[in-house]
Amino acid sequence: MSKMQNPKISNILDKVSYHAVYDKSIIGALEYAHTNGFAGIQLAVESPHLSFESLSEEQLQKIVSFIETKGTRISIHAPDESTSLFQTSNYLRQGVIEYFRTLFNFAERVHAQIVTIHLGGVISYKTDTTPVIDVPAEDIPIYKDFIIKNLDMLIKLADNRFVICVENERVDGFVFSILQPYLNDNKLALCWDLAKSWNNAGEEQFFVKNLQYVKQVHLHDTKKNEKGNRRRHLVIGTGEMDYLHYLNILYKVDVLDYCIEVRPREKAKESLEALRKLIIS
Numbered sequence: 001m002s003k004m005q006n007p008k009i010s011n012i013l014d015k016v017s018y019h020a021v022y023d024k025s026i027i028g029a030l031e032y033a034h035t036n037g038f039a040g041i042q043l044a045v046e047s048p049h050l051s052f053e054s055l056s057e058e059q060l061q062k063i064v065s066f067i068e069t070k071g072t073r074i075s076i077h078a079p080d081e082s083t084s085l086f087q088t089s090n091y092l093r094q095g096v097i098e099y100f101r102t103l104f105n106f107a108e109r110v111h112a113q114i115v116t117i118h119l120g121g122v123i124s125y126k127t128d129t130t131p132v133i134d135v136p137a138e139d140i141p142i143y144k145d146f147i148i149k150n151l152d153m154l155i156k157l158a159d160n161r162f163v164i165c166v167e168n169e170r171v172d173g174f175v176f177s178i179l180q181p182y183l184n185d186n187k188l189a190l191c192w193d194l195a196k197s198w199n200n201a202g203e204e205q206f207f208v209k210n211l212q213y214v215k216q217v218h219l220h221d222t223k224k225n226e227k228g229n230r231r232r233h234l235v236i237g238t239g240e241m242d243y244l245h246y247l248n249i250l251y252k253v254d255v256l257d258y259c260i261e262v263r264p265r266e267k268a269k270e271s272l273e274a275l276r277k278l279i280i281s
Helices: 007-015 026-035 057-070 090-109 139-158 173-184 201-209 243-250 265-280
Strands: 016-020 040-044 073-077 114-117 163-167 189-193 214-219 221-224 230-234 257-260
Touching: 007 016, 007 243, 007 257, 007 265, 016 026, 016 073, 016 265, 026 040, 026 057, 040 257, 057 073, 073 090, 073 257, 090 114, 090 139, 114 189, 114 214, 139 163, 139 173, 163 214, 173 189, 214 243, 243 265, 257 265
Parallel strands: 016 040, 016 257, 040 073, 073 114, 114 163, 163 189, 189 214, 214 257
Antiparallel strands: 221 230
């Protein structure tokens, strides 16, 4: 492991949340975070039992009151493929846009600083002649046009009420070239999932180059099993990741949230303890 370069790295511990997925309720997740040393939660709104759409006004008011009195924070992780910004059908886009409109209103209501999104991906098809998955060349400019339209719409809907972070899920040079102007203009930010870019030099290079735009970091460990298959979302310290190396880079910029994406929450707590030992040892 790398040695700690600066004691300011310990300030990271004040910004650590966990991914609420298996909690029975949003208020239950907030209470667990508050009593177990987390700064807050990242809410998996795609989980039906944690969906903001099912909340009564009384439940919502209870959540808001807890956040305002306890200082425990919520960040939001939008659904994955179901809200893909690669969507080119105007009929389907209408549903995606309306979903984000209501999600963003909820985010404002609960004082969320961050809404994290996955951009999605292309529709691709295997062929008989090659072992790779090909994307029809004619589709590439169409996808680019619609990704830009969809991102512009999300930025308009957000209206500077919070930060929209794009996570490194299914990203490549094509996606990076689209994102860069938005980052330069401070219209979007980045969520750096460290384990997903582990051993991917190009992806890691993009994030280091754009470090000032990283506003959320996802923390979990990764390793290969005996069959050579890679597993992620492991307790910190049980895999290959050199976390002090990354934390010594990240403390220098204004990251708002370090979310431990290890489930269930008891394993997230183990990860928090491992992170604390790593940092203060």
